[in-house]
Amino acid sequence: MMKKDTATSKSDTGHNQNSRPLILRIGKKLRKKANLLASSQSLIPTTPLHQSDIFPWTSQLGEQWQGIAAEAAGILQNRSAVPPLKDISPDHARIAGDGNWKSFFLVGYGYRVEENCARAPKTAALIDQIPDLNSAFFSILEPGAVIPKHRGVTRGLVTCHLGLDIPVPKENCWMQVDDQRVHWKNGEWLVFDDSYSHEVKNETGQTRVILLIQVKRPMRLLGKVTLDLALWGIRRSPFVQDARQNLDKWEEAFRLAEDNRAA
Template identity: 30%
Template sequence: MKGSPYLSNPRAQALSNWIFLRKAGGPNRRRIIPSHAVFPEVWELERKFPALQAEVDALLAGRSIPTYGTFDPERAAQVSEEWKLYYAYMFGNTNELAKKDLPTLLSFARSTPNVVNAFVSILEPGVTLPSHKDPYAGILRYHLGIRIPTDNPPRIRLADEYHQWKEGEGVVLDVSLEHEVVNDSSEPRVIVIVDFRRPMGPLAGLLNRYCLWQKRKFAPQFVEAAKYDVMH
């Protein structure tokens, strides 16, 4: 099925977002969060950082990574058509190539029940993610620095707070808040992103699971995009 998982059913999504954000603390909710405070499972991934970093390096050396506009043009038009993304896992759907390309990330995603998506994010020099909000509030987003330029290092602004990535260090961001990224360095910024279900009470949590289950039908277009784009 083609389309954007985060722009479909806008009225229903607006209602679910209202519920989720009330449970999360409304406008006073935390923006930039120590990862282990809300996502302690990620210790297991961070423990394997050298292997993960080597796998991502090999992926970028051997495969041309698709841009966001390749698989979600509707949403890419709002954010960036030049943002490069390689999905290993989305809404429970496995990219079969990731079994070879990113076994450490894929194994973590498949074995951690609250993980929704797991992917590599690349911002080439000069690429900007302009100010935007993620349309779905049922997830929190974990960032892990893989390759971060040291000359004029890029950073993310989340509302009125800033975070600068460091290699091997992770952080959780509430991307339902307005945020933007600019890479003014001369090198790519490479991170691993893991989306996981926002911790909430049982009823809101059940609604979140249902909403995410509904989005599974969009997953193949994200994982399939990587399968036919290999460097020769």
């Protein structure tokens, strides 16, 4: 994994857990104004759902979905060492508290996880070509997983899901975005604005696997500059920096699981 520089590491050791609720409250107050600005500056519709061709790069990744799925399947051979999202990011505990939502990060808020990218080289090479990439990871929902209603951090980002291993019947594994219920399909994209209220349920006995991509919303200059400043702050916040530390710990567990399988 990319190691933190000395300045960042020093600031991390000084994180005051008591300050986190205050930071989150301030962030929530600013989010509404930031989302209004993003809506006014957006170069694409601000509807809850989008057609995938709104981003030309989705076509190339969609054509390669089987190779991406094969790399995800290889990762899941060590599924016990793939971390639950709540263990990476404690700030997601409310929506990922049951531990059934797991995430294998390739890129998180602009930070590339080198060891994980080496484990999925074809996928990593494809996501390297995505303009304005913020995050990319294999998102795994275990059977019976529930992600309650929530909203994303900012309307300045757009979330894209590529179906890799979708349970059947697909109607029993669903996502509700605003007032619309949608289902994943292997090799197809779901593109949505996660600043709208959304929830997810896997009401099957099978595991759902997707490639989750998050990119910057195309916006006019004022919106773009404002978003870049906001993401700069988020990247340096405890929200992201603590997650990077936690990923380092899980990296050791994954490496051990690989060694045990090879033995």
